[in-house]
Amino acid sequence: MCLSIPLRVVAWEDAAGDFAIVERPQGEGEGVRRERVNMMLLGAQPVGTWILASLGLAKEVLDDAERALIEDALAALSASLAGDYDAAAHFADLGPAFHERGA
Numbered sequence: 198m199c200l201s202i203p204l205r206v207v208a209w210e211d212a213a214g215d216f217a218i219v220e221r222p223q224g225e226g227e228g229v230r231r232e233r234v235n236m237m238l239l240g241a242q243p244v245g246t247w248i249l250a251s252l253g254l255a256k257e258v259l260d261d262a263e264r265a266l267i268e269d270a271l272a273a274l275s276a277s278l279a280g281d282y283d284a285a286a287h288f289a290d291l292g293p294a295f296h297e298r299g300a
Contacts, residue, residue: 199253202271203264204234206244214241217251266290 204219210233220231234248236255242248247264249257259267274285 199251201249201256203247203259203267204230204232204250204255206242206246206248207231209241209246217242217255219248219255 202221204221206217207220210216210218215235215237217234217236218230218231219234225228232253234250234253234255236242236248239248239255240300241260242255242258247261248255249259249267269287269290273282276282276287283296
């Protein structure tokens with residue numbers, strides 16, 4: 198299974214827009230993750246655009262709302278792996294009924 202993560206386009210590697218340099222801030226004090234991504238499925242996107250990528254391939258352009266949901270899910274996964282998961286702190290979009298039943 199592959200996990201796609203949000204990455205921000207920061208530069209272009211070629212004039213055709215086939216490959217972009219993208220980055221993602223890491224945890225506090227961990228710096229920035231930077232990589233080269235194939236943009237051929239999406240086409241050239243403006244610098245600053247957030248995309249969803251997996252295994253070096255851009256799959257989708259993200260708006261702010263989509264990105265917020267994905268970031269929340271990634272934060273929940275990180276908290277769970279650290280043994281620090283609190284259901285009430287994540288997945289607010291699922292509503293209070295989800296959190297009240299102790300999921």
